Amino acid sequence: MSRVTIPDPSLPMLTEPAGGIPPVITAERELAEAAEAVANGVGPVALDAERASGYRYGQRAYLVQLRREGSGGWLIDPMALPDLEPLDTAIGSAEWVLHAATQDLACLAEVGLRPRQLFDTELAARLLGLPRVGLAAVVEHYLGLTLAKEHSAVDWSTRPLPEPWLRYAALDVEVLGEVRNLMGVDLAQQGKSQWAREEFEALLTWEPTVKMDPWRRTSGLHKIRQPRILAAVRELWYARDDLAKERDTSPGRIIPDTALVDIALADPKSAADLPKGHRAIQRQSRTWLAALDRARGLDDADLPPASLKSDGPPPARSWADRNPNAAARLAATREALAAFGEEHTIPVENVISPDPLRRVIWTPPDTLEPAAFDAALAALGARPWQRGIVAPMLAQAFADHPG
Structure with missing residues (x-):
């Protein structure tokens, strides 16, 4: 979970989970014990997930954190335990408490965790009109505590996970339940409880939007209008994506968008003609040249338009x-x-x-x-x-x- 709020040095900082940092669960037996404890807990269940955006391909969860009154906090490694159905059964119909639910719902569903009801503290903060809605800001507003913001963008696929990272992860769910209760009071006082219920219910069926032509998000594409060069960018983008998927790494770590655009504009016919400036250009020269050949071989009718037609009203x-x-x-x-x-x-x-x-x-x-x-x-x-x-x-x- 990303946090960008600068901690207020005048406020006390939340530095340690109650009971210390939970051990990371990696075995089926440990998962069964955690599920039993969570099932015997009471009230809502605070959940969070850590991904490795910018490091790995896709948005899978590399750590799952949860906390429930009466069961304590838990850290679970979904790389070792890709099926968390026992935990899902243990939670049952209990309310989930998440911050910015749409960031985590998809990756939690991939490991078998799906809410029956939920409360999103970020969305509640928006409905309440709070000036800042990040987790640290919300915790500061309601509890007068600050959360450290380091480790928010680290590579969570690292194993073993360093202790400071685990502390940070455990603290993400440490006070979510308390914050949720206080927000619930404010929502009721402002007459917004029904608004929140309907918003949270809609999240139960939320799914990520599948974007058409994802290659059109390439940085710098606005500089290109010629269909043949756009086709080259498209072929290069998908070639890079295939490499990234094969290596389980972020596409940007293979080669940046700017390099893809530079290659397409240069239209090289050999490795010697490829642009300089990024080592992956030469290292994967065959891949890029093959992509350009595919673009050159397309019929005019198969070239992409400069922009997609919208089905909505004009600007x-x-x-x-x-x-x-x-x-x-x-x-x-x-x-x-x-x-x-x-x-x-x-x-x-x-x-x-x-x-x-x-x-x-x-x-x-x-x-x-x-x-x-x-x-x-x-x-x-x-x-x-x-x-x-x-x-x-x-x-x-x-x-x-x-x-």
Whole structure:
């Protein structure tokens, strides 16, 4: 879990888990003992996972941490124990407490851990309008304690894991349960408990978005418009990805994006023509030259377009020229949302995401009543609490700006 908050030196620092650093569980027998202890615990279960982003291929978990009242804290090595189903059974329907759940749900599911109910302390912090929502900031706000931020970006696939890293990992779940309880009180006092319940329920079925053409995220791609050179970048990107997957390493550690773009622009025909400046360019010269050959061999019809067509409305900045009424409705709705956000101390983007708002305004329902806008927002994934706020705003904006 990444943390970027700078610790406040005037506050006491949380430096040691209660009971000390738990031993790392690597054997089936130890896992069974942990599962039994967790099953006999009470209340919510605080969970976290550490990945090796930037070091390994993919986003798998390399350490799982959990803590439950009555069972204590546990550190589990999913490299040694890739199936944590006994632990999942032990947790059962107990509430999970996570911080930034979408960062960890996928990798926890890979090892057999899936929540039946959960509480996301980062999302709760957003709903409550806290100025900073990182774990360290939330702990500081509620408990007056600071969390050290070192080790957040280390290589968690390292074995054995150093003791300072394990201490850091154990502390990530040490006070999550206490923070969750205090946040629950604040949510109730602000009248946001139902909002939070609906948001947390939606997370139970959340899955990572599968991006089309992931190679288009290559840094520096904006400099290229020619389809043939774009095809070269695409082939180079997938060649690098295959190497990274084979070696279980981050693609960026094979060769950086800038080098891929440099190779594509240079269009070398031999190893001697390859750009200089990165040792992997020459070391993997056959791989890069083969990728370029594949790009050269493509028919024009198979070349990638400079950009993908969006299925949504045009950029909002063009609405004033293309559809002035839609632009006026969007501005009116945004103004109403801003006023609501300020009154209820909540970021506007948590009331409604920009994309569904723009889609409904650009392509409105056949009837312009709140119920019709409610249905349109529901089809785009908005939760009931969001629709109850936004649908009347949309109906009013269309009534104020007809035509």
